[in-house]
Amino acid sequence: MDIIKLNKTVLTVDDDDNLRNVLVDKLTVTGFETLSAANGEEGLKIILEKHPDAILLDALMPKMNGWQVLEKLREDEWGKTANVIMLTSLEQVDFIAHAMEKGVFTYIVKSNLVLDDVIKIVKNTLHI
Amino acid sequence: MPKKSLLAKHIFISLLVLVLLLAFIFLSFNLFRYISENNDIYILGQSLSTDVSFISIIVFLVIVGFLSYIVFYLISTGRTRIAFAIENVEIKSAMAEKQFAELYNSAPIPYIILNNNGEIIRPNKSTLRFFGVVPEEIVGKDLFTFVLAEDKDKADRILQHYKLNMPIDREELRMFTKNGSVKWVLISVFEINAKKGDGRTGLATIFDISEQKQLDQTKTEFMSLATHQLRTPLATLKWYSDMLLSPNFGSLTDKQTEYVKTIYKVNQDMIDLVDTLLNVSRIEIGTLSVNLxxxxxxxxxxxxxxxxxxxxxxxxxxxxxxxxxxxxxxxxxxxxxxxxxxxxxxxxxxxxxxxxxxxxxxxxxxxxxxxxxxxxxxxxxxxxxxxxxxxxxxxxxxxxxxxxxxxxxxxxxxxxxxxxxxxxxxxxxxxxxxxxxxxxx
Known part of the structure; x- marks a missing residue:
């Protein structure tokens, strides 16, 4: 199957290898350029170096969690307006409120969505 | 004391009856001696022999004595017997009351007798231990003043029910004690004296369920954590079977598609179950939020x-x-x-x-x-x-x-x-x- 290139780069930051890999695969076959990181520290480094168009950022991670990454990101000039989609496995009101406060585009409860819906959300974020 | 005076009266009357009987026998004996010395006696104009006279007089005197006793017994001791019966009932009632008081006071469950306004009249020892107080600190106070502020509305409703003589059965509340600790209790109140107005009283029982609550909380938190941890592998299964079903990496045979669809469906059922468990635990922990x-x-x-x-x-x-x-x-x-x-x-x-x-x-x-x-x-x-x-x-x-x-x-x-x-x-x-x-x- 031919892949139509979208010329957009999406970074996936998740400590769960399986989830990260399947997300990267789905993004790749959809036409995105992909980057990935297995923890927050590594993720922040890639974000600040590569300036991806969208970031799928898991909330609970070792070393540096998603909230800490977001905090640092918003301190950076470019990072202030970076497109962040938070990934979570638990839908909680305080989580959502915190995410919105930090200017997160939206959040994804992993087990609630099929991959096509995740792609739709990423595309909406990037106005594709 | 009425009991003592009744007993004395009874003894006095019994002795009086005995003295009168002895007096009858004594007089009868003396009359017999008089007749036997004169050797003759006439009854209704007939002369009787000494032997017959003796027996007749004895029988006559015994009958007179017996009838006197019966009359006296009926007049005098009848009242005494009733008084004695009342006295027995009073003694038994006093014993029952004493036994009740002992049971009430030593019961392992807090019992409280309340007046019509829900004020404490008589707490038992368990109640005092439960609240960590002495009677003076609790008697006269509204029982529901010991209810935690968060449960006040519920407490007010319970009090209203009590005043309206509606059943209060194992209502869950949080109460605080003198040292500030908060305890979960099941409270029940039922009427024990159905008089109208101020004379009406109720018996409240307080059942401490703090330990069960703690266990429940631990269990629910564990369930919440476990279900949360289950979500990640379930999401992984969902997305991988989703990928297999998509045409991105080639097509599956019909049989393979059927198998993967089954995996996907069973996994989705599991996700739904985990969601249900999570919602139940959120309700029980009290973290479920409502967004209108x-x-x-x-x-x-x-x-x-x-x-x-x-x-x-x-x-x-x-x-x-x-x-x-x-x-x-x-x-x-x-x-x-x-x-x-x-x-x-x-x-x-x-x-x-x-x-x-x-x-x-x-x-x-x-x-x-x-x-x-x-x-x-x-x-x-x-x-x-x-x-x-x-x-x-x-x-x-x-x-x-x-x-x-x-x-x-x-x-x-x-x-x-x-x-x-x-x-x-x-x-x-x-x-x-x-x-x-x-x-x-």
Whole structure:
């Protein structure tokens, strides 16, 4: 199957290898350029170096969690307006409120969505 | 003391009777001696022999003595006997009262006698231990002043019920003690003196359930953590089977597609179960939040019917929609309302046999909004209808159908969520004819 290139780069930051890999695969076959990181520290480094168009950022991670990454990101000039989609496995009101406060585009409860819906959300974020 | 005076009176009368009897015998004996010395006696003009006279006089005197005793006994001791009977009752009553007082005071459960206003008249020792107080610190105070501020409304309602002589049976409250510790209790109150007005009293029992609550909390938190941890692998399974079913990496054979679809469906059932468990634990921990916003109920209903489409088609179930635009814009929590309708509809479809009918009605009346789901399914046996909203309940007549598909948490969750939304749920059901569940918001 031919892949139509979208010329957009999406970074996936998740400590769960399986989830990260399947997300990267789905993004790749959809036409995105992909980057990935297995923890927050590594993720922040890639974000600040590569300036991806969208970031799928898991909330609970070792070393540096998603909230800490977001905090640092918003301190950076470019990072202030970076497109962040938070990934979570638990839908909680305080989580959502915190995410919105930090200017997160939206959040994804992993087990609630099929991959096509995740792609739709990423595309909406990037106005594709 | 009345008891002592009664006893003295009885002894006095008994002695008097004895003295009089002795006096009769003494006089009889002396009369006999007089007659026997004169050797003759006349009765009704007839002369009797000494032997006959002697026997007759003795019999006469005994009869007179006996009759005197009977008359005296009836007049004098009759009252004494009644007094004695009363005295016995009083003694037994006093003993019973003493025994009751001992039992009451030494009972391991806190008992409190309340007056008509719910004020403490007589706490037992367990009550004093429970609150960590001496009687002076508690007697005369309203029992419900020891209720935690968060439960005050409930306490006021209980007090009103008590004043209206309505039953108060194992109501759950939090109470605080003198040292500031908070305890969960089950409180029951029943009337022990049915006098009207101020003379009326009630007996309150306080059952400390703090330990059970703590265990429950630990269990619920564990369940919450476990279900949270389960979500990540379930999401992984969902997305990998999703990828296998997509054409991105080549096609599967029909059989392989069927297998992967089964994996996907079973995994989705597990995700739904985990979601239910999470919601139940959120309700029990008290972390379930309600977000009231504009809610389109027909839209939610349509979306749920879409999800159930394959089951509805497979079972040839006739869906009757009785709704218009009336509930298109109500203030509610759409996510919670969705869980409620989804559970009701899923049950209706699951327990309705092939070719049956499920009717979904959404109506707005002057005072309320109603969501009703009716089916022509198996119904709930009459003897189990009072238990259907309890946790882990499954009706006997559906066990074979639902053993692997039901958690027994659905109706418990629905009822809890309806309560969170300040609504009511009611139902009518007849075995083998069907059930109708109605939610009023």
């Amino acid at each position: 916003e504009s809610t389109d109920v027909p839209l939610i209903a349509e979306s749920i019917l879409g999800e159930l489409a394959s089951q509805i088609t497979n079972k040839k179930i006739n869906i009757v929609k009785q709704y218009n635009d009336s509930l298109k814009n109500i203030k509610s929590d759409p996510k919670l309302l969705r869980i409620i309708i989804q559970n009701l509809m899923t049950n209706a479809v699951k327990y309705t046999p092939e070719g049956g009918t499920v009717t979904l009605t959404l109506i707005e009346t002057a005072n309320s909004k109603q969501i009703s789901v009716a089916d022509t399914g198996l119904g709930i046996p009459k003897n189990q209808q009072d238990k259907i909203f309890t946790k882990l309940f499954r009706a006997d007549n559906v066990r074979d159908i639902s053993s692997s598909q039901s958690t027994g948490l659905g109706l418990y969750l629905i009822k809890s969520l309806v309560k969170v939304l300040n609504g009511n749920i009611s139902f009518e059901s007849k075995e083998n004819e069907g059930s109708t569940f109605t939610i009023t918001l």
